[in-house]
Amino acid sequence: MLRYTLQRIGLIFVTAFIILTLSFILMKLLPFERPVGLIDQLIAFYEKEVALGYFTRVDPSTPELAQVILTRGEIQYLYRQTPVISQYFTWLNNIVTRWDWGTSTAISLNVSAIEIIAQRLPFSMQLNFVALFTSVPFGFILGIWAALKKNKLTDHVISTSIMVFISIPSFVVISFLMGIFAYGLGWLPSQWPSSSADATTRTLAFVIPVAALSFGTIAGFARFTRAELTEIMSSEFLLLARTKGLTKAQAIIRHAMRNSLVPLVPGIIGQFIGILSGSIVLERLYGIPGIGGLFITAIQQKDYNVVMVDMAIYTLIGLFATLLVDLTYGIVDPRIRMGARK
Amino acid sequence: MANEKKTTISEKDFVFVQEKKTIVDVKLQTKPTTFFNDAMKRFVKNKASVIAASLIGFLVSLSVLVPIFNTNNIEAAASHQRFLPPRWAGFEDLGIADGTIVYKNIIVDYITNPEQPRPVGYDLSAVVGGSDGLDIYEDKINAASEYATGGMLNLRPDKRDRNGGIISPAVFLTRFSEFELTIDLPQEENVSHSVIPEYQLSLDVRYASSGTEYTRINLNDFNSEFGVIKVNNIMATIIDNAPEGFNINSIGAFSARFRISVKTAAEGAFPSLYIQSFEVLDVNNEENDATFNMNFYSGNELILRDLSTDTSNAWAFSGSAQKTVYQATLFRATFRYNPYQAVFGEKTRIIGETDLNRYIAEGYLTYDFNVGPSSLVLLRDDSPVREVLSQKIVTGPGGVSAREVTAVLSMYRFYGYDSMPYFFFGTNHIGHDYAKVVFSGLSTSLLLGLAGMLINVSFGMVWGSISGYFGGNIDLAMERFTEILGGVPWIVIMTLAILHLGNNFSTFLLAITLTGWIGMSSLTRSQFYRYKRREYVLASRTLGASDWRLIFRHILPNSIGPIVTSSVLLIPGIIFTEATISYLGLGLQGLPSLGVALSEAQNYLSTSPYLIGWGSVIISILMISFNLFGNGLRDAFNPSLKGVDQ
Numbered sequence: 001m002l003r004y005t006l007q008r009i010g011l012i013f014v015t016a017f018i019i020l021t022l023s024f025i026l027m028k029l030l031p032f033e034r035p036v037g038l039i040d041q042l043i044a045f046y047e048k049e050v051a052l053g054y055f056t057r058v059d060p061s062t063p064e065l066a067q068v069i070l071t072r073g074e075i076q077y078l079y080r081q082t083p084v085i086s087q088y089f090t091w092l093n094n095i096v097t098r099w100d101w102g103t104s105t106a107i108s109l110n111v112s113a114i115e116i117i118a119q120r121l122p123f124s125m126q127l128n129f130v131a132l133f134t135s136v137p138f139g140f141i142l143g144i145w146a147a148l149k150k151n152k153l154t155d156h157v158i159s160t161s162i163m164v165f166i167s168i169p170s171f172v173v174i175s176f177l178m179g180i181f182a183y184g185l186g187w188l189p190s191q192w193p194s195s196s197a198d199a200t201t202r203t204l205a206f207v208i209p210v211a212a213l214s215f216g217t218i219a220g221f222a223r224f225t226r227a228e229l230t231e232i233m234s235s236e237f238l239l240l241a242r243t244k245g246l247t248k249a250q251a252i253i254r255h256a257m258r259n260s261l262v263p264l265v266p267g268i269i270g271q272f273i274g275i276l277s278g279s280i281v282l283e284r285l286y287g288i289p290g291i292g293g294l295f296i297t298a299i300q301q302k303d304y305n306v307v308m309v310d311m312a313i314y315t316l317i318g319l320f321a322t323l324l325v326d327l328t329y330g331i332v333d334p335r336i337r338m339g340a341r342k
Numbered sequence: 343m344a345n346e347k348k349t350t351i352s353e354k355d356f357v358f359v360q361e362k363k364t365i366v367d368v369k370l371q372t373k374p375t376t377f378f379n380d381a382m383k384r385f386v387k388n389k390a391s392v393i394a395a396s397l398i399g400f401l402v403s404l405s406v407l408v409p410i411f412n413t414n415n416i417e418a419a420a421s422h423q424r425f426l427p428p429r430w431a432g433f434e435d436l437g438i439a440d441g442t443i444v445y446k447n448i449i450v451d452y453i454t455n456p457e458q459p460r461p462v463g464y465d466l467s468a469v470v471g472g473s474d475g476l477d478i479y480e481d482k483i484n485a486a487s488e489y490a491t492g493g494m495l496n497l498r499p500d501k502r503d504r505n506g507g508i509i510s511p512a513v514f515l516t517r518f519s520e521f522e523l524t525i526d527l528p529q530e531e532n533v534s535h536s537v538i539p540e541y542q543l544s545l546d547v548r549y550a551s552s553g554t555e556y557t558r559i560n561l562n563d564f565n566s567e568f569g570v571i572k573v574n575n576i577m578a579t580i581i582d583n584a585p586e587g588f589n590i591n592s593i594g595a596f597s598a599r600f601r602i603s604v605k606t607a608a609e610g611a612f613p614s615l616y617i618q619s620f621e622v623l624d625v626n627n628e629e630n631d632a633t634f635n636m637n638f639y640s641g642n643e644l645i646l647r648d649l650s651t652d653t654s655n656a657w658a659f660s661g662s663a664q665k666t667v668y669q670a671t672l673f674r675a676t677f678r679y680n681p682y683q684a685v686f687g688e689k690t691r692i693i694g695e696t697d698l699n700r701y702i703a704e705g706y707l708t709y710d711f712n713v714g715p716s717s718l719v720l721l722r723d724d725s726p727v728r729e730v731l732s733q734k735i736v737t738g739p740g741g742v743s744a745r746e747v748t749a750v751l752s753m754y755r756f757y758g759y760d761s762m763p764y765f766f767f768g769t770n771h772i773g774h775d776y777a778k779v780v781f782s783g784l785s786t787s788l789l790l791g792l793a794g795m796l797i798n799v800s801f802g803m804v805w806g807s808i809s810g811y812f813g814g815n816i817d818l819a820m821e822r823f824t825e826i827l828g829g830v831p832w833i834v835i836m837t838l839a840i841l842h843l844g845n846n847f848s849t850f851l852l853a854i855t856l857t858g859w860i861g862m863s864s865l866t867r868s869q870f871y872r873y874k875r876r877e878y879v880l881a882s883r884t885l886g887a888s889d890w891r892l893i894f895r896h897i898l899p900n901s902i903g904p905i906v907t908s909s910v911l912l913i914p915g916i917i918f919t920e921a922t923i924s925y926l927g928l929g930l931q932g933l934p935s936l937g938v939a940l941s942e943a944q945n946y947l948s949t950s951p952y953l954i955g956w957g958s959v960i961i962s963i964l965m966i967s968f969n970l971f972g973n974g975l976r977d978a979f980n981p982s983l984k985g986v987d988q
Contacts, residue, residue, distance in 0.1 A: 167965035
């Protein structure tokens with residue numbers, strides 16, 4: 001098991017490495033986006049880039065070689081981008097030796113990309129975890145309820161709503177929630193409040209994004225739980241449990257539920273990835289200062305260093321979550337041995 | 343056992359069925375059914391899926407027909423008809439979709455014409471019920487407004503090191519009269535706040551007939567006495583405080599400026615002084631209006647002086663302070679408004695000679711510029727010009743003069759409509775018919791979905807078949823490749839494609855298909871693993887069938903069911919991805935899609951919620967229908983899975 005896990009972790013880093021390498025090279029092949037700012041800031045920026053090895057200074061006698069020419073007072077500063085491949089190795093070297101992922105060129109000039117991400121990561125994680133922990137119990141309860149009342153009115157109502165909520169995109173849900181509860185009734189804030197807002201407003205601000213994120217997830221959990229439980233309810237071991245004299249409640253709680261929850265645990269982790277990518281749109285629409293909204297802003301402002309770090313986070317979370325799903329299969333159900341040979 | 347039947351069976355009852363006939367192959371009497379026919383039969387029994395399929399069909403036909411038959415222009419901007427609510431033919435009197443919209447809390451102008459209040463920024467003629475249709479209520483605001491009355495002045499120092507106040511413009515006080523100052527500082531407002539203000543009244547007097555040198559005279563000390571405060575004998579005070587050696591007879595009127603100061607607080611909140619009114623009057627001659635323009639009777643009035651173009655009567659700051667209006671009275675109204683009437687009803691407009699000549703040439707009317715308004719004769723009922731009110735000559739730059747008329751125009755005819763137009767979904771932020779925008783977008787999205795699905799399915803099936811059929815090292819290598827490609831988040835692929843190739847239809851298609859085929863290939867691969875070891879395949883192989891034949895005659899036809907189902911579900915997936923990308927602001931450009939239509943409407947959620955409402959309803963119906971349809975297909979192809987996860 002340990003060997004398998006280590007192998008998988010190794011593979012994750014190889015995959016992430018390949019993905020990030022491709023992304024870096026593809027992104028650096030794009031035309032260089034010049035940062036905008038005061039001359040002192042710009043010179044500081046290019047000097048930093050030179051120190052990091054992405055740019056070289058050009059001798060003022062050969063201005064035709066320079067891509068960037070800055071003039072401060074009498075002195076001219078000339079810079080030129082190094083070739084993409086050498087930039088790539090410098091980038092790799094900087095990350096491995098100094099953990100330096102470069103500085104922002106547009107979002108906030110000369111601030112390190114890691115720092116920008118670190119400021120915003122808590123908001124995204126907070127929101128995603130709240131959404132996850134809200135949707136798990138609701139999803140289970142609805143799914144169990146529907147399965148117990150199979151083919152009755154309750155089941156039909158729940159199943160239909162599951163269908164509807166799985167289908168409706170989360171941005172439609174948030175539009176409706178904002179339209180009704182924020183603009184229409186005025187109960188909830190229509191935008192993510194600033195950190196200076198009072199505690200009530202900040203708590204209320206969670207309602208709309210969490211609801212918009214959870215609806216789809218709740219529906220997903222409920223559908224899965226219902227399917228699992230329905231299958232187990234018709235299994236032989238449950239019949240045996242009833243014949244040996246257990247009441248229906250005992251049989252369901254002790255045997256059916258326990259078994260039906262086994263495949264759901266990995267599902268929870270899988271859903272976390274879903275919530276994470278769903279929240280990109282949401283952060284954008286609700287003005288939440290998280291990494292999802294940042295990713296879009298960075299792409300639009302062509303702040304590639306920030307995009308790279310953001311991309312690395314999303315890629316790594318995605319890959320590790322897949323591993324975690326595979327591993328939990330084995331933990332919750334010892335019959336499943338991941339990576340076992342034929 | 344009373345009614346027990348006695349059955350007797352004789353030997354005659356036993357007859358050989360085919361005693362005399364030879365047994366040969368008989369042709370089947372019933373028609374043989376195919377895999378797809380069988381599936382179709384089961385599908386038709388599933389009502390929800392059939393309804394979903396017909397809804398999809400309906401939406402698809404709308405997406406084709408609406409852009410063809412709806413003649414409204416969605417290319418050119420038509421800002422005059424922005425944000426019109428939905429208006430349906432036949433619904434004019436039903437109260438919904440009748441083209442009216444309820445506006446709440448709109449400021450009402452009572453100042454211009456108290457007899458006929460009108461909502462500010464709206465056309466009174468388009469308010470349903472006119473002035474009587476306004477549901478007016480009183481509101482208090484803490485800001486200056488030209489439509490507000492009353493209110494106190496809130497005066498507050500804002501620096502720790504100096505007091506703050508205001509100083510009046512200079513007024514001339516005649517030496518031969520006497521003046522009285524009245525200031526109303528409402529008791530309740532001034533003492534009800536945490537910090538009770540201390541104020542001082544003073545006077546700057548110029549003991550000369552010209553110059554800028556003013557002498558300051560304090561009328562009282564800093565104190566906290568509120569209510570209506572009067573200071574008498576202003577002129578006597580001025581004369582008493584005259585500097586030594588000043589010849590009192592040398593001047594007939596003193597230039598003076600009144601000052602109200604509030605003592606600042608060294609720490610904590612700054613105190614606020616609430617002033618209702620300030621007045622200096624000539625006690626001997628009430629008609630003397632020397633101080634009239636300087637006096638103020640409400641906070642709103644005083645702040646408006648600062649905002650107006652003529653600031654000669656405005657009070658300046660003395661020291662460092664802030665002045666705001668406190669509790670001015672304003673009227674607001676809730677009313678039902680008909681924007682169609684406002685945009686397309688009859689309006690008085692000035693139109694030039696050229697325009698009028700064009701209508702004459704088109705045969706709508708005759709008009710003689712030499713005779714004037716009385717010469718208008720309408721030749722056709724549908725003339726855009728209904729009436730000419732007046733005519734005048736204007737001289738433009740360079741001395742060119744032209745004639746223009748003030749005319750009553752029928753605006754919908756003016757904009758080229760035959761009758762008051764109907765917009766089924768209303769109009770968007772640039773005045774385009776939103777129904778046409780949505781359905782044109784839907785056709786783009788469906789096209790993208792269909793094209794993406796075809797590419798994904800064909801590529802994915804080929805990849806999955808090879809990988810699944812041959813297995814071994816080929817499978818291993820191909821799997822690792824898809825694993826890495828599949829590991830890249832879709833947003834990254836999308837972004838890189840858009841950054842490199844720009845955001846047009848083919849880039850989108852490329853970005854969607856770059857990773858989209860992976861799901862299809864892994865499904866095909868697992869199906870191949872399932873069927874390639876079956877006995878019938880082995881039998882065919884031993885008979886010498888080629889790989890090609892095995893794949894296309896035996897394995898693929900058997901594994902096609904789930905592939906068809908997930909192909910159908912690819913379409914809504916692609917539409918959903920496209921809409922998400924558009925929501926993120928990276929969407930298609932120049933080519934309106936459903937996602938673009940929705941994301942544009944998102945910005946006007948608070949003011950025109952019906953736009954996003956309609957768009958969302960359409961995309962939701964589409965998604966639900968596709969999912970139901972897909973479920974129905976799955977059940978039809980594989981009845982054993984029926985109802986497993988609905």
